[in-house]
Amino acid sequence: MKHALIIGGTGMLSNCCVQLAKQGYHLSILARNEEKMDSLKKKIDPISKMTKLLVDYTAEDKLRTAIRKAIQTHGPVSLVVSWIHSTAPEAPQVVIDEVSASGEPFRFFHILGSSSDPVAYKEALSLPSQGHYRTVLLGFFKEKEGSRWLTHGEISNGVGDAIEKDEPFYTVGEVEPWEERPGFQ
Numbered sequence: 294m295k296h297a298l299i300i301g302g303t304g305m306l307s308n309c310c311v312q313l314a315k316q317g318y319h320l321s322i323l324a325r326n327e328e329k330m331d332s333l334k335k336k337i338d339p340i341s342k343m344t345k346l347l348v349d350y351t352a353e354d355k356l357r358t359a360i361r362k363a364i365q366t367h368g369p370v371s372l373v374v375s376w377i378h379s380t381a382p383e384a385p386q387v388v389i390d391e392v393s394a395s396g397e398p399f400r401f402f403h404i405l406g407s408s409s410d411p412v413a414y415k416e417a418l419s420l421p422s423q424g425h426y427r428t429v430l431l432g433f434f435k436e437k438e439g440s441r442w443l444t445h446g447e448i449s450n451g452v453g454d455a456i457e458k459d460e461p462f463y464t465v466g467e468v469e470p471w472e473e474r475p476g477f478q
């Protein structure tokens with residue numbers, strides 16, 4: 294079975310996880326809160342397709358160990374969806390290092406908030422040749438009057454589209470002109 298690792302999958306990416314399970318992935322979901330994890334697990338059918346990795350990703354050793362165990366149990370990871378806050382700047386590299394240890398090809402979808410600098414994020418990472426890096430930048434939607442941030446459903450669908458299209462750079466909504474972002478005018 295294909296194995297996907299979703300970091301921070303129990304919030305705005307929940308519906309994306311449900312869709313990936315329907316596509317036949319075994320999901321290893323990493324987050325801290327067990328209640329949110331169980332609520333996601335109930336939406337995934339059959340529930341055996343999801344493994345809970347209850348870990349704080351700011352704890353580097355625990356993050357490494359959890360990913361290593363998930364790979365030992367469910368096989369190499371071919372898809373990573375990474376939504377990691379800036380409180381854990383080292384975590385994306387830790388994830389890449391652990392996932393690449395198997396030597397198998399994988400795609401790494403790095404989800405970034407609207408105000409992030411995607412070039413700086415990519416340049417800070419060291420990827421092996423079998424790792425394919427994809428940026429997904431979250432934006433906003435312009436409306437008749439003003440603009441609004443994306444809903445969780447739109448974020449999940451957008452990330453799903455990004456995975457399907459498999460382009461190096463994908464924007465969900467818009468980020469230009471930046472002056473038109475919600476709350477700025």
Ligand SMILES: NC(=O)c1ccc[n+]([C@@H]2O[C@H](COP(=O)([O-])OP(=O)(O)OC[C@H]3O[C@@H](n4cnc5c(N)ncnc54)[C@H](OP(=O)(O)O)[C@@H]3O)[C@@H](O)[C@H]2O)c1
Binds near residue numbers: 304325
């Ligand atoms: N348009 C944009 O640019 C944009 C960008 C970002 C966010 N947003 C919006 O802002 C809202 C808030 O963002 P959010 O990040 O709270 O979104 P979220 O996706 O709802 O929650 C964050 C996810 O990461 C996990 N997480 C957080 N800290 C963690 C840690 N230290 N270790 C392991 N897992 C951790 C959370 O689970 P646990 O809490 O269980 O650990 C959860 O699964 C979102 O709901 C979204 O609508 C918009």
